[in-house]
Structures are given as C-alpha cells and as structure tokens.
Amino acid sequence: MKVVAFNGSPRKDGNTATLLAAVLRELESQGIETELVHLIGPLAGCKACFKCKEKKNGRCIQDKDMINQCIQKMAAADGIIIGSPTYFADLTPETKALIDRAGFVAMANGYMFKRKVGAAVVAVRRAGAIHVFDSINHLFLISQMIIAGSSYWNIGMGFAEKDVERDEEGLATMRTLGQNMGWLLKKIGND
Numbered sequence: 001m002k003v004v005a006f007n008g009s010p011r012k013d014g015n016t017a018t019l020l021a022a023v024l025r026e027l028e029s030q031g032i033e034t035e036l037v038h039l040i041g042p043l044a045g046c047k048a049c050f051k052c053k054e055k056k057n058g059r060c061i062q063d064k065d066m067i068n069q070c071i072q073k074m075a076a077a078d079g080i081i082i083g084s085p086t087y088f089a090d091l092t093p094e095t096k097a098l099i100d101r102a103g104f105v106a107m108a109n110g111y112m113f114k115r116k117v118g119a120a121v122v123a124v125r126r127a128g129a130i131h132v133f134d135s136i137n138h139l140f141l142i143s144q145m146i147i148a149g150s151s152y153w154n155i156g157m158g159f160a161e162k163d164v165e166r167d168e169e170g171l172a173t174m175r176t177l178g179q180n181m182g183w184l185l186k187k188i189g190n191d
Contacts, residue, residue: 001185002033003079005121006070008095012038015123015164016083019156019174023081023121026178032185037073040066043097046104053108060101067101074102075112078185080145082136083121089128091135099139106143114144117184119177122155123164129155148184150177 005024009016017036024034043065051061058075059068074080084095091099106112118140122129133153140147154177156170157163164170 001078002035002076003027003081003117003181003185004035004037004073004077005081005083006095006098007036007038008082008084008092008098009123010041010092010094011085011161014085014161015156015158016085016121018162018164019121019123019170020081020083022171022174023119023178023181026175027079027182030179030182030186032079032182035073037070039070039094039098041094043067043094045093045097046100050108052105056109058105058109058112060105062101067098070098071102071105074106074116077116078188079117079119079148079181080113080140081119081121081181082139083123084132084136086122086124086128086132089131091132095136099136103139103143111144113140115188116145117148117181117188118143118145119148119181120154121174121177122153124155124157125159126157129153146184146188148177148181150174150180
C-alpha cells in the first residue's frame with residue numbers, strides 16, 4: 001500500500017510540510033509506504049481544452065511542468081494527501097493547478113482516483129483554512145474518493161516557518177488522521 005502526499009506550499013520545509021510529515025510518520029508506522037512531493041512552480045492551470053477527454057491517455061496535454069508526473073503518482077497510489085497553506089483564505093496557485101488538472105484528467109479517464117482514500121491538510125495563520133480544506137475535499141468527492149477524517153479539521157496553526165510545531169492540537173489531529181487513514185486503507189484493501 002502506498003500514500004502520496006503533495007506539498008502545495010512554495011516553502012519546501014514550511015508549516016505545510018511539517019503537518020504532512022506528521023501524517024506520513026503515522027502511516028509509515030503502520031507499514032504503509034509514503035512519498036512526499038513538493039509542487040514546484042510555475043504550474044499552469046487547466047485550459048479547459050478537453051484534450052484529456054479526447055485522448056483518454058491519463059495525461060494533461062500541457063507537458064512543460066510536473067503535473068503529469070503528479071497524476072501518475074496519484075493514479076498509482078492507494079491514498080492521496082494534498083496539503084496547502086492558506087493564502088488570502090484560499091489555496092496556493094500550485095495546489096489549485098494540481099486539483100484542476102489532475103481532477104479533470106482523472107474524470108476524463110474513467111475516474112482514475114475512484115475509491116482511493118483522500119485527505120486534505122491545511123496550514124493557516126489565523127483564518128480561512130476551512131475554505132482551503134473544503135476546496136481540496138471537493139476534488140476528492142467529485143473523484144468518487146473516500147475521505148479519511150480525524151479528531152478535528154485537518155489544520156495546523158502557525159505563521160513563521162515551523163510555528164506549527166508548537167500547535168499541539170494541530171499535530172495531534174495530524175497523527176490521528178494518519179492513524180485513521182491507515183486503518184481505512186487496510187479495511188478497503190487493494191481492490
């Protein structure tokens with residue numbers, strides 16, 4: 001079993017990465033293979049050209065960035081975690097590009113992510129995290145995925161790099177998310 005996590009923060013080692021690492025440690029403790037992918041921009045948004053629907057090859061027609069590699073990793077994984085910091089009460093452009101393009105390609109190719117387990121992870125300074133959390137979960141829901149829950153919304157609070165390390169409740173939420181996601185993956189199996 002494998003879970004791939006995407007860090008949608010421009011800061012490779014910032015708060016989002018810290019939260020994702022906490023979830024991945026729990027999954028690894030259950031014997032689940034994990035991979036953390038840092039989204040490196042610039043990443044182009046979806047052009048709504050419908051070429052993915054026409055070609056049905058599991059790829060976006062745009063090939064000058066890393067999105068097609070991400071789509072391949074998502075298709076091969078049993079679980080997908082998408083993490084983003086909160087920028088002006090919304091996703092980062094990198095996270096949005098991944099969601100739009102991967103989501104469209106997956107739907108156009110027979111719902112490639114169907115019945116995979118998904119989880120959203122959000123870093124926030126103060127407010128706006130629930131909108132980001134919802135936006136990521138919308139991808140999972142429209143993709144016919146199963147969302148793993150935790151003891152609270154999957155958010156951690158902090159401003160400066162590594163501030164979330166002081167958010168005990170946020171880190172506990174991430175650990176519980178990892179435990180629940182691992183349990184759910186094992187219950188579902190490798191259908």
